[in-house]
Structure formats: C-alpha cells, structure tokens
Amino acid sequence: MKYLCLSTIIVGFLALFQGAEALRFELAAQPHNAEPQCVREFVSDGQLVVVTATSTGQVGDGQVLSMRITNADGDEYRRKDDIAGTIKVAFSAHETSSFDICFTNRLQPGYNHHGRQLSREIELEVEAGANARDWNAIQSAEKLKPSEVQLRKVDEMLGEVITELEYLVKREERLRDTNESTNRRVKNFFVAGTLMLVGVGVYQVHYLRNYFRSKHIL
Template sequence: MRFYSVIVCLVSFVLSVRALHFEVEAVEATRAPTCIRDFVTEGQLVVVSVHSSGSSGDGQKLNMFIRDSVGNEYRNKKDFAGDLRVAFTAHASAAFDVCFQNVLVRKGKSLSREIELDIEAGSAARDWNAIQAAEKLKPVELELRKIEELTDEIVGELEYLKAREERLRDTNESTNRRVRNFSVAIIIALIALGAWQLTYLRNYFKAKHII
C-alpha cells in the first residue's frame, strides 16, 4: 500500500500542469513575439489554457498563435483578453511554439499584459473527471488508468527516440560511406594523374633526345 501511494504521488507529479506566469510588454508590431516552446509526439492531445489581464480597448492588442516547427498552425487569435482555451492534436512529432505579441495601440504609455499559461499534453490533457463519471471508475481504478496511459506514453516516446536514433545512425553511416568513397576516388585520380605526368614527361624527354 505504501508503494502504491508512492507511485500515485509520482504519477500525480508527472501529470501536473506546466503553468507559467509572465508579463508581455506592449511594443511595436514589428517586434518579435514572446514564445514558449514545448515538444509533442504525433497524435498527442494538447490543451493550452491562457488567462490574460486587461481588456479590449485598453490601448494594446494581445495576439496569440500556436505553430509547430514543421509549419502546422493550430490557432491564430487576435486581440483577445481574459480566458482562452485551445485543444488540438499534434500532426507531427515536433516542437511547437505558443507565441504572444502585444501590440501598442495608444502611444506614449507604458502598457503590458500579465499572462498565465498552462500547457497539458497527452494523458494530462484528458478530462479525467468526465472519464470517471462516464465509466463509473473508483478512485483507485482511475489512478491505475492514469498510470497505464502514462506508461503507454513513455513507451511510445522511447520507441520514437529509438527510431530517431536509428535514422541518425543510418545518416551517419551513409555520410561516412560517401566520404570514404570520395576519398578513394580522389586518391585514384591523383595516382592516375601522376602516372600520366610521368608517362608524358618520359615521352617528351625521349622525343627531345634528352634521355
């Protein structure tokens, strides 16, 4: 029972929400946005919850977009305030950015918005209360279900890392093979050029009766 309690606490810690609290200053539209980066695997559920201070018409416009490193855009929200919740399924195993751009509308003032950002991915993003109510699970059964899904995610991530390592190894081996073949080709070309030069000089000297 004590061991089970330790496991439950560990899983609860792993499944905890990754919350950030920061401030975005209102600047010119040409300035680069403030971005938070995370990584997800293909087909993984992601829920992004945002709470911002301020209100529309307060002299600043807060824009947000979510985009991954391979070009997929999941949300583009302009001029929002208050609460915003975005749920999406990752199209690829890649890093994704949650970016905020606070555009200064009313000149001459120093304005900013406070942002509270929560990012949940995988099993942590699921509505476990709804699952418990729908399937009539006991608390212990619910925790075991969380552990099971978290284990499946860990196994999936390990398989992805293994496949990625195999691809990198194949790329390295292919590069080494090409470099080796290129080096051999250069050596053969140099030997052939040297032999041709010796033959040419020998024939030239013989034609001039030097040797």
C-alpha cells in the same frame, strides 16, 4: 523572436505524477512591429494538446493581445486575437515535432495611454497526452472510482513514455545509419581521389619520359 522554456523533463517515475506546469510572464505593449514572445513545446504524433492562457486586463484597455500556435514548419494550428481573461485551445498534433505558442501585445491605435507603459501579465499552462484529457468526465461517464481513474491515467502516461522511448530509439538508429552511410561515402571518395591522383601522376611521368626521349634528352 524571444523564446521561454516550458518543457518538463521526465526524470524517473516520480515525474509521471506531476501535473502541467504553469508559466507566468509579463508582456509589454508595443507598436505594430511588436516582437512576439514564444514558448516551445514538443509533442508526439496524434497527441492531444490543451493550451490554457490567462491574462490580466480586459478588451479595450488600450492593448491588443494575440496568441498564435504554429508547428515547426510554420503551419498554423490556432490563432486568437484581442484576447483577455482565460481562454482554452485544444488541438491534436499532426506529427511528432515541436510547436510554438507565440504572444504579441500591441498598443491599440488611437488609445491615449497618457505616457504609461502598458503591459499584460500572462499565465500559460500546456497539457499534452494523458494530462490533457478530461478525467472528471471520463470518471462520470464510466462510473470509475478515483483509484481506477488514477491507474488509467498512470497507464496512459506509461504508454506515452514507452512510445517516446521507441521514437528516440528509431531516431538514434536513423542517425547512426546516416553517419555510417556518410563515412562510407567519404571513404569511397578518398579512395577514388587517391586512385585518380596516382593515375594522373603515372600518366604525367609516362608523358614526360616520352617527351624527353623525343627531344633526345634521355
């Protein structure tokens, strides 16, 4: 399985104002054992995710392009088969974890491609959290000014950053607790092993001394 990196790293507050990044790649059509090409993203629990995929070609051109979205445990969020053009998929993350967006492009059975190598060009855009919300609809519904919409958006993005930092702090605490617990167990095992070896050594010396005395060697 091939993976392409799409993750956007937040560096400073400037990154808060960047939109979603689009990834473009070409996927050749293969037989039924086609290898999927995947993009991995990380989301927080309950976060809204909008996946927009735009592909060249059309249905019936000898290629069957499929998209499958799964979480880290392999549970399927969405699946679209024989897609072409632009499709948009929205879902909410069930947990704080990574998810995979996988594409497979198979040759259509019985289609005569005259020895040509068929392929589809795919443009993928992933939006999560505040970026995934329809701010135009919110602006119209609440009759907000453009500056108010931007402030709302920045406020939500800052909240997401704070939530992410809190999650990382808790994760670091769990890892530290696990590390300290492991160190204590290793230390206790070492002490117990040392005491047992000392006990076995004392017993062997005592046994051999009694044995030699019984044989009148000592």
